[in-house]
Every structure is written in structure tokens, then in C-alpha cells.
Amino acid sequence: MHVMFIPSWYDNNRNKVHGSFFREQATKLQESGVKVTVAYNEIWPLTLMGKVKEKSGLSFNLEKGLRTYRYKNYNFIPKHPLMFNIFDKRMEKLYKEVVKKEGKVDVIHAQSSLWGGISAAYVAKKYNIPLVITEHSSVKRGQYVRESYYKRIVNSYKSADAIIAVGNGLKKEIEELTNRKDIKVIGNLVDLSLFDIRDIKKESDEFIFFSVAFLEGEKGFDTLIKAFSKKFKNEKVRLVIGGDGSQREWLEGIAKSEGIENQVTFTGALSREEVSSWMNKCDVFVLPSRYETFGVVYIEALASGKPVIGTFNGGAEDIVSKDVGILVEIDNIKDLSEAMEYMRKNNKKYEPDKLRKYCTEKFSANVIIKKIINVYKEVIK
Template structure:
């Protein structure tokens, strides 16, 4: 089985970790006997005109074990729906080059409709190839999604042989947009090799709440700091917030105004190894996002044997049950502070190996990959 694997965003010379979970999925598919060829339309913004020293056009390279074809060039008509016709032709060139060098393609699997899935649907329809789209992003809440893009996005859903959503909240949105009632939910593949249960000696006996995300958008860190202050001001507890972003100074200001600036630690950007270390140092993980399509960090915390506090945000509901943590209403400072206090006072009831077992049985790489391969088998049988 040969799969043309199309990520909508992927690593490049300016961002080495962009779309890393797409690469992880492709690698795991390959390890399980699927021939995978990556096809990436690498779109350069005009703001980088003259700053990129790479050659435009088609290129091929084996990247971290994956045969990878890229079409690199600028988006010369940004924010104009006509740009999709240009992207379609670039994807078609990738398809032709791959079939010439790698052989017949059995399935096209695109990760998100915008941008890859739209062009994937064009190629799939033109050359009569089965298409799978796994949606990771909300159309209705997407920062880069203009109303004028909706038509092509919805067409890509309708024309695909199978649409997969990474969470039930996203499934409902796609059903409403596309009119389809056969959307399957398969969570993101999470590489748990870095996240396990370790016995780490702490310098003090203070209770540590850990949270991590980009300090952008709707992660709810402002609510989290206020909830922490409500119960733990001047107490033997610490809130560690990992990640960097434009909200950093604003959030520091909230910590100061709540008189907990000495108890709230901002680590800045963290590598995955550093995130794994903090998952083991902490007593509990908390992330009160206002919206999630999935929630990989919740799973990483559970894999590290830590109870989780989240919100009813569309993604956490698929992960956090009453046996592994607590969910509260979005932006409810009182409910969040009470959940934190409950976990702090009862955290020993959450047996680390039971949390990890729950996590691996539901979200490990083998579980997710087997589900995806079964989808492939269904549509080409």
C-alpha cells in the first residue's frame, strides 16, 4: 500500500518543529508496513521575499527516514481564493513527480483541509485516487480561515472517501459544515517515548501545578493564574507555566496584580525533553483552554502518571474522565480553583501507573496507527 501523505504545515529551515506530529504519524505508518511518500506544498509568504536563499520549485530528499517531495515557492496572491488554483497545480506537479519516481499511489492522506486537503481533493478527483482527510483545525474558529475559503474546504470534505476528526467537538463542526454523518474520530498520534513515570527528587515539598502551551490565543492562562491565587496565595505551592508567546508580559502582570508573582514561574519556551522533565517534577497538570480540537499535553501528563485538570473545551472531553482528573466550565475561576484544591488534597488517590495504563491503552502510537490503517483498508477493499 502506497500513501501520498500531505501535511498542511511541516518543518522548514525557519521552523524545525512545525508539524512534528505529522512526521511522527508518517514514520509510524511506515514502521507498520505502509509505503509513505510525503508531498508538501511549502508556501513562502511575500514578507520573506528576498530573504529566503533556497531554490524554488520541486525538490526531493530523504528526511528523517521519509522520502519527501517539496514544492517551494511564494504565495503571490495571498488572501485571494484564486491562490488555491495555483496550489492545486503545484500539488499536481508533486503527484506526477512522485508517481514517476515512486510508483502508483493507492491512497492520498491529507492532514487538514486548509491548506493541503483542498489541493489533495483536486488531485484525487482528477486522477481517481481514494482520499482521506484528517482534520486537526477548526474552520469556524480558525485564525487564517476566511469566509471565501469555505467553499473549497467544504468541497474537500464532501469529495473525500473518508473524513477523520481528531476530537468529537471537531466532528460535530465538520458534520454541520459538510452534511456528512460518517465522520470518524481518531485522536492525534502521541509519541509517548519521552513521557513516562520517573522518580524525581524535589528540592522542596511544595505542591507544583504545571501547565504548558504557546502563550497565545485562548489557553486560559489568565483564568488559571487567578484561580491559583484564590487558593494558594502565600501557601506552599507553585504554578509553573511553560511556553513563550505574545501574552507573556500580560500574564506576568496578572500574577503581580494577584500578588502571586513569586509563586508563578514562567519558564519560557521548552523543548519536549524539558516538558517531559516538568511533567515528572509536578504533582498535577492543569490547562484551562477555552478551545481545543484535541489536547496532546493532557495525554503527555497522563503518560507521566499525573492527574489532569482541564475544561469542557471540545477536546479535553475525549481525554479526561473522572478517573484521571477533573473538567470544569470555561473561565470559571471559582470552579477551577476548587478543582485545583481537590487534586492537591487528593492527588495520592490517582495511582500513576493506572493513569499511564489508561493513556497508553487509548492513545498510544500502535492504537492510533492501527485505526488509520483500518481506514485505508476499508476504502481500497
């Protein structure tokens, strides 16, 4: 089986970790015996005009074991629906090059409609190839989605032979957009080799709550800081917030105004290895996002043997059961603070080995890849 794997965003020379979970999925598919060829339309914004030192057009490289074709060029008509016509033609050139060099494509698998899935639908229809779209992002809440894009996004969903949503909240949204009732829910896989139970000695006997995300958008860190302040001011408890972004200065200001700046640590951007280390050093993981399509960090915490506090945000409900953590209502400072206090007193009730077992049985690579391959087999019939 030969799968043309189309990520909507992917690593590049300016961002080495962009779309890392797409690469992980493609790698695990390849390891399972599927022939995978990555085809990526690498779109450069006009703001980089004159700054990019790479050659535009088609290129091929073996990237971390994956045969990878890229079409690199600028988006010359940004934010206009006509740009999709240009992207379609670039994707068609990628497809023809893949077929020429790698042979017949049996399935096209696009990761998210915007941007890759839209052009994948164009190629799949023109060349009569089964199409699978896995959606990771909300159309209604997407940062880059304009109303003028809706038609192409919805058409890509309707033309797909199978749609996978990474969470039930996202499934419901796509059902409302398309009236399709055959959408499957398959979560993201997690590289559990990086996140596991390790005995890392803490530098002090402080109780540590750990949270990590880009300090942007709707991650709820303002609510988290206020909830922490409500119960733990001047106690031997620390809140560690990993990640960086435009909200950092504002969040640091909240910690200062709450009088807990000495108990809140902002680490800045963390590598995957550093996130893993903090998962092991902390006592409890907490992320009170206002919206998640999935929430891979909850899984990484459970794989590390740590109980989780989250919110009813659309993604966490598929991951966090009462056996492994606590969910509270979004932006409810009182309930969040009480959940944190409960965890401080009762975190030992959650056995690390049982948390990891729960995680591996639901989200390990073997489990997720088998489900995806079954979808491929269904659309090829």
C-alpha cells in the same frame, strides 16, 4: 500499500518543530509496513521575499527516514481564493513526481483541509485516487480561515472518501458544514517513549501545578492564574507555565496584580524533552483552554503518570475521564480553583501506573495506527 501523505504545515528551516505530530504519524505508519511518501507544498509568505536562501521549486530528501518531496515557493496572491488554484497545480506537480519516482499511489492522506486537503482533493479527483482527510483545526475558529475559503474547504470534505476528526467537538462541526454522518473520530497519537513515568527529584518540597502551551489565543492562562491566586497565595505551592508568545507580558502582569508573581514561573519556550521533564517534576497538570480540537498535552501528562485538570472545551472531553482527572466549565475561576485545591489534597489517589495504562490503551501509536490503516483499507475497497 502506498500512501501519499500531505501535511498542511510541516517543519522547515525557520521552524524545526512545526507539524511534529504529522511527522510522528507518518513515521509510525511507515514502521507498521505502509509505504509512506510525504508531499509538502511549502508556502513562503511574501514577508520573507529576499530573505529565503533556499531554491524554489521541487526538491527531494530523505528526512529522518521519510522520503519527502517539497514544492517550495511564495504565495504571490495571499488571502485571495485564487491562490488555491496555484496551490492545486503545485500539488499536482508533487503528485506526478511522487508517481514517477515512487510508483503508483493507492491512497492520498491529507492532514487538515487548509491548506493541504484542498489541493489533495483536487489531485485525488483528477486522478481518481481514494482520499482521506484528517482534520485537526476548526474552520469556524481557525486563525487563518477567511469566509471566502469556506467553499473550497467544504468541497474538500465532501469529496473525501473518508474524513477523520481528532475529537468529537470537531466531528460535530464538520457534520454541520457537510451534512455527512460518516465521520470517524481518531485522536492524535503520542510518542509515549518520550513521555513516561520517571522519578525526577524536585528542587524543593513545593507542590507544583504545571501547564504548557503557546501563550496565544484561547488557552485560558488568565483564568488559571486567577484561580491559583484564589486558593494558594502565600502557600508552598507553585504554578509553572511553559511556553512563550505574545500574551506573556500580559499574563506576567496578571500574576503581579494578584500578588503571586513569586509563586508563578514562566519558563519561556520549552523543547519536547524539557516538557517531559516538567511533566515528571510536577504534581498535577492543568490547562483550562477555552477551545481545543484535541489536546495532546493532556495525554502527555497522563502518559507521565500525572492527573489532569481541564475544561469542557471540545477536545478534553475525549481524553479526561473522572478516573484520571477533573473537567470544569470554561472561565469558571471558582470551580477551577476548587478543582486545583482538591487535587492538591488528593492527587495521591491517582496512581501513576493506572494513569499511564489508561493513556496507552487509548492513544498509543499502535492503537491509533491500526485505526488509520483500517480506514485506508475501507477506502481502497
